[in-house]
Amino acid sequence: MNNSKANLSRRKFIKGAGASSVAAVMGTSFSANAMENNPKSVYEEIYGDDVNSIYTKKGTSPGPKGPIGFEDRKISNSEIAKSYDFDVAVVGGGIAGLIAALKAAEDGAKVVLLEKMTKGRGIFECFGSVDSRTQREANIKTNKAELLDEIHRSADYRIGPDVVRTYVEKSGEATDFMEKMFNKGERGVVISPMPLKPKYPNTGAPVIDAECMFYNTPGLPKNVKFRSGFVGVQIIKDLANTAMKHPNIETKYSTPAVQLVTNGSGQVTGVIAKENNEYIKVNTNKGVILASGGYDANPEMMKAFLRPEDYSSASWWNPSWGTTGDGHMMGLKVGAAMDPVPHSVMNFTFGSPESFHIPAVRTLRAMGLYAIVNDEGKRFVREDVAFQSISNATNRQATQGKKSWLLFDDTMISKNKDIFDKAIASFETLKAKGWLFEGNSPRELEAALDVPNGNLVNTIEKFNSFKLKGVDADFNRDMEFAKEFNGKKYYALLCNSVILATVSGLIIDENGRVLNEKGEAIKGLYAAGNASGDFFSGNYPRHIPGTSIGRAITFGYLSAKHAVKGA
Amino acid sequence: MLFSSKSKYSLLLASFLIMSSNVALAASSATEIDSMHQGFDTAQQCMECHGSYQENAENTAHLGKWNPHDSIHGGYVDCTNCHQQNKVEKNYCSYCHDYKPALKN
Numbered sequence: 001m002n003n004s005k006a007n008l009s010r011r012k013f014i015k016g017a018g019a020s021s022v023a024a025v026m027g028t029s030f031s032a033n034a035m036e037n038n039p040k041s042v043y044e045e046i047y048g049d050d051v052n053s054i055y056t057k058k059g060t061s062p063g064p065k066g067p068i069g070f071e072d073r074k075i076s077n078s079e080i081a082k083s084y085d086f087d088v089a090v091v092g093g094g095i096a097g098l099i100a101a102l103k104a105a106e107d108g109a110k111v112v113l114l115e116k117m118t119k120g121r122g123i124f125e126c127f128g129s130v131d132s133r134t135q136r137e138a139n140i141k142t143n144k145a146e147l148l149d150e151i152h153r154s155a156d157y158r159i160g161p162d163v164v165r166t167y168v169e170k171s172g173e174a175t176d177f178m179e180k181m182f183n184k185g186e187r188g189v190v191i192s193p194m195p196l197k198p199k200y201p202n203t204g205a206p207v208i209d210a211e212c213m214f215y216n217t218p219g220l221p222k223n224v225k226f227r228s229g230f231v232g233v234q235i236i237k238d239l240a241n242t243a244m245k246h247p248n249i250e251t252k253y254s255t256p257a258v259q260l261v262t263n264g265s266g267q268v269t270g271v272i273a274k275e276n277n278e279y280i281k282v283n284t285n286k287g288v289i290l291a292s293g294g295y296d297a298n299p300e301m302m303k304a305f306l307r308p309e310d311y312s313s314a315s316w317w318n319p320s321w322g323t324t325g326d327g328h329m330m331g332l333k334v335g336a337a338m339d340p341v342p343h344s345v346m347n348f349t350f351g352s353p354e355s356f357h358i359p360a361v362r363t364l365r366a367m368g369l370y371a372i373v374n375d376e377g378k379r380f381v382r383e384d385v386a387f388q389s390i391s392n393a394t395n396r397q398a399t400q401g402k403k404s405w406l407l408f409d410d411t412m413i414s415k416n417k418d419i420f421d422k423a424i425a426s427f428e429t430l431k432a433k434g435w436l437f438e439g440n441s442p443r444e445l446e447a448a449l450d451v452p453n454g455n456l457v458n459t460i461e462k463f464n465s466f467k468l469k470g471v472d473a474d475f476n477r478d479m480e481f482a483k484e485f486n487g488k489k490y491y492a493l494l495c496n497s498v499i500l501a502t503v504s505g506l507i508i509d510e511n512g513r514v515l516n517e518k519g520e521a522i523k524g525l526y527a528a529g530n531a532s533g534d535f536f537s538g539n540y541p542r543h544i545p546g547t548s549i550g551r552a553i554t555f556g557y558l559s560a561k562h563a564v565k566g567a
Numbered sequence: 568m569l570f571s572s573k574s575k576y577s578l579l580l581a582s583f584l585i586m587s588s589n590v591a592l593a594a595s596s597a598t599e600i601d602s603m604h605q606g607f608d609t610a611q612q613c614m615e616c617h618g619s620y621q622e623n624a625e626n627t628a629h630l631g632k633w634n635p636h637d638s639i640h641g642g643y644v645d646c647t648n649c650h651q652q653n654k655v656e657k658n659y660c661s662y663c664h665d666y667k668p669a670l671k672n
Contacts, residue, residue: 064659065645117641229663233639254643297644319640319663321648354662 042072043304046332054341059308063499066297066321069116069256069274070329081278086112086250087286088563089271091257091327093120094320095549096529097291098239099174099556102181104286105248107564112282113249114273116256120240121293121320123232126194126213128550130168132175134212138193142210144168147544150205154541158340163534166510167547167554174557175212187238190216194545205386211545229319255280260288260330260525268334268524287524287563289512291556294502294530295325296345305343306502313398314497315351323501327531331506336514336522339533343504346540346548349390350406351498352435360426361493363419366408369483371463372495374402377446377455379463382475384482386543391497404495405449407460409487427491435494445490460485503540503548505533512559526559528552604652613646620644633668635660 044051088104090097093115101113129135130142151164175191182189194211214220214231221230243249252275261270261281270283295301296318302311332338350357350367364370372383372390374397381393394404414420430436439445446456466472467484506514506527513521514532527533529552540548607613617623620643624636632639635649635658649657660666 064648067643067645115641118637118643119639119641122640315662317663319638319659321644322641352662356663358663 041300041304042329043301045072046329056308059303059312061299061302061311063299063302063311063314063316064297064321065299066324067116067256068298068324069258069292069326070324070333071258072329072333075259075272075279079279080272080281082275083281083283084112085283085285086110087284088112088289088560089114089257089282089284089287090289090291090560091271091330092116092291092293092322092529092531093236093240093243093251093253094291094293094529094552095121095123095236095239096293096531096552096556097289098236098243099178099181099553100289100291100526100528100560101243101249101251102239102246103177103557103560104289104564105243105246106177107561109248109286109560109564111249113243113251114255114257114271114282115251115253115322116292116326117320117322118253119320120236121318121322122229122236123549123552125215125228125231126211126546126549127175127553128167128210128544128546128548129171129175129212129553130210131172132191132212133172133179134175134191135172135193140193140209143206143208146206147208147210150208150544151535151541151547153205154544155535155537158537159534160507162510163508163532163555166558167535167551170558171550171554174554177557178553181239181242185238185242187234187241188218189214189235189238190218192216205543208545210550229317257292257326257330260334262334266335266522268522271330284524287526287559289526289528289556289559289563290327290331290506290514290531291528291552292325292327292330292531293323294505295328296323296499296502297321298324301325301328302502305341305504306345307342309395309399310342310345310347310497311499313395314347314499315353315355317348317351317355317498317500323530325502327527328505331514331525331527331531334522334525335516336525336527337507337517337519339504339507339537343502344536344539346388346500346503346542347391347395347497348387348500348542349394349495349497350387351496353494353496356498357493358426358429360419360422361430363414364408364412364423365414366406366412368481369412370406370408371459371482371485373405373407373451373456373459373492375405375449375451376402377449377451377459379459379474380404382472382477384477386541388539388542392539394495394497398497405492406495407445407456407485408491408493409485410489410491411487412483430493437492439490440488442485442490445492449492460490501530501540501548503530503536505531507534508532508555510558511562512555513562526563528555528559600653607652608647610646613650617646630668633660633666 087109088111090101090113093113101111104111148168179191191212194213196209214235244251255273255275257271257273259272260268263269268288270281271288273280371379372381373379380397381390397404413423427436437448439448442457442460464484467479467482470479472479508514508527509521512526512528514525514527516522532555535551627634627636649655649659658666
C-alpha cells in the first residue's frame with residue numbers, strides 16, 4: 001500500500017467518514033449493498049407481498065464478502081451506454097458457465113460469457129458422472145436406480161424427480177462433451193474413473209461407483225493428490241482459455257450481470273451488465289443461462305436463507321468470492337421459483353477455525369481413525385459418517401458454546417515416515433495457534449485440554465473397549481475401521497465445520513429451464529450449477545459421488561443444448 | 568473468528584487503545600493515523616482515498632501470484648475481508664497457504 005499512500009487526499013479525511021461517491025473511484029463498480037438504509041431486506045422484498053417470516057435466533061455470518069452484482073431497481077434505457085446482440089448470454093465463468101458457453105458455441109450460437117470477477121471459480125479434482133466414455137471403457141456398471149434412490153433419500157424426498165433423473169441419465173453425455181473440450185485445450189487434461197473406497201465413509205448408504213477424476217492429467221505436481229483445489233484451478237484455466245479462443249464466444253471478465261431483461265409476456269430477452277463502469281444491455285434471442293454459483297460470499301443472503309447454526313460457527317474454504325447469489329436474485333426478480341428455505345449448505349468436517357486443516361495434517365490416516373469429543377471430553381457423533389453429518393453434529397455442539405476435537409494418537413498418523421514427519425512438523429504451527437494439544441497419556445492430554453477430570457480418560461477407555469468388542473454401544477460406529485488408542489503420544493486437534501458452497505437455487509426442469517411458481521418454464525431463462533435447485537435438501541450429501549460438480553457440468557451442457565436447439 | 572486464540576489479546580489491545588485515546592492528541596503518528604481512519608468501515612469509504620480495486624491491485628503487482636489484491640482465484644473483493652480501517656486484521660491467503668510473497672512463483 002506504500003505507493004498508494006502518496007495518492008491519498010487529506011481533504012477526504014477532513015470531510016469525515018461517511019462521504020461516499022462510489023462510482024467515481026471504482027473501475028468496475030458494483031452496487032452498493034441494497035440493504036443499507038432500507039428497513040426491509042432485499043432478500044425479503046424479492047418475494048413481493050407473498051412472504052412469510054420464520055423466526056430463528058440471530059446468527060452472525062463471519063465469512064468473506066464478495067462484490068454483489070445484482071441490482072434491485074429499475075434501470076432506465078437512458079442509463080444504458082451500449083447494447084450488444086448475442087444468441088446466448090451465460091452469467092458466470094465457473095465450471096457450469098464454461099461448459100454452457102462452449103456447448104452453445106459448438107452448436108453454432110453466438111455466445112457472450114459474463115464473469116463478474118477477474119477469473120471464474122475453480123473446481124475440484126473429481127466430479128460425479130454416469131456412463132461416460134472413460135467409465136464405459138473401464139467397464140464400470142453404475143447402479144443407476146440405487147444412485148437415484150440415494151439422491152432422493154439424502155434430500156428427504158423434498159425434491160422433484162426430473163432433475164436428478166436427468167443427471168443420472170445425461171451426465172455421461174455431458175462428461176464426454178467436456179472431454180472433447182479438454183482435447184481442444186492446451187493443458188492435456190485427462191478424465192479417468194475415480195477408484196472407489198469401499199465402505200468409507202461408512203454411512204450405511206450403498207457405495208456407488210459414479211465418479212471421475214482429473215488426477216491422471218500429466219504434469220500435475222506430485223503432491224497434488226491432497227490439493228483438490230489446485231487441480232480445479234487448472235481445469236478452469238484450460239476451459240476458460242479454450243472459450244476465449246473460440247470464434248463463437250466473446251468473454252467479458254470483470255463484468256457483473258445486474259438484472260435480467262424481460263418483454264411484455266415475461267420472456268427473458270436479455271441481461272443488463274456493468275462493463276468498464278457503464279451499464280450495457282445484452283439482447284439474447286435464444287436464452288440467458290444463470291451459472292453464477294451459490295451465495296457463500298454474501299453474508300446477508302446467508303442469513304436470509306440458511307439455518308443460523310449452519311454458518312454461525314463455521315469457517316469458509318472457497319477462495320473465489322464472486323458467489324454472492326446474483327443469479328438467484330435476478331431469477332427471483334422475474335418470477336422464478338426457488339428451493340424452499342432453509343437452503344442447503346455444503347459443509348465438510350476437518351475444518352480449522354480459518355479454513356481447512358493444512359495439507360500436512362490432511363494426510364493423517366487419523367482422518368479415518370480419530371474419535372471426536374467436545375470440550376467435556378465426551379463423544380457426540382459416530383465418527384465414520386459422511387462429512388456433512390459430522391459437520392452438523394459439530395455445529396450442534398457449537399450452539400452451546402462447545403468446541404469439537406479430533407482425538408488421535410501417534411499410531412494413527414501415518415505408516416509412511418516422510419508423511420509422519422511432515423505432520424509432526426506441522427503440529428508446531430497448530431500448537432502455536434491453540435488448535436492442537438498433546439500429552440504423553442490420555443490423562444496428560446485431558447489436563448492440557450482442560451477437560452473435566454476423568455472424562456477424556458474414560459472416553460478413551462470406553463472407545464478401546466468398543467474396539468475390543470467390535471460394537472460401538474453409544475453411536476454404532478463400524479469398529480472394523482476404528483483403531484484402539486495405544487500410542488506414546490495423544491493429540492486433540494480443533495475441528496470446525498467448514499463451508500464450501502451453498503447448493504440450493506432456482507427450480508429448473510430437465511432441460512435446465514427455470515420454472516415459475518406454477519411450474520411453467522420462464523421462456524429464455526436457464527440455470528445450472530449452484531444457482532439451480534431441486535437437487536438437494538438439508539445438506540449437500542458428501543457421501544454420494546460428486547453430485548455438485550456433476551450437476552454443474554450436466555446442466556451447463558443441457559441448458560446450452562436446449563437454448564440453441566430446443567428439446 | 569469464534570475460536571480465535573487472539574481474543575484475549577484483542578481485549579487487551581482494545582483497552583489499551585481506549586486508555587491511549589485519553590492521552591490528549593498523542594504525538595505518536597500511528598495513533599494519528601488510527602484516528603484519521605475512525606468511522607471508515609466500508610470498502611466504498613476505503614476507495615475514496617485509496618483508489619479503486621484495480622489501482623490497489625496494480626500497487627501490489629510486484630507480489631506476483633501472491634498479490635492479495637489480484638488473487639489467482641479471481642478478484643476483486645471487499646476490502647473489509649482483510650482490512651479493518653488502517654490495520655490488516657486477517658490475511659485470508661494464509662488461511663490455506665504459507666503466505667510467502669517473497670517467493671514470486
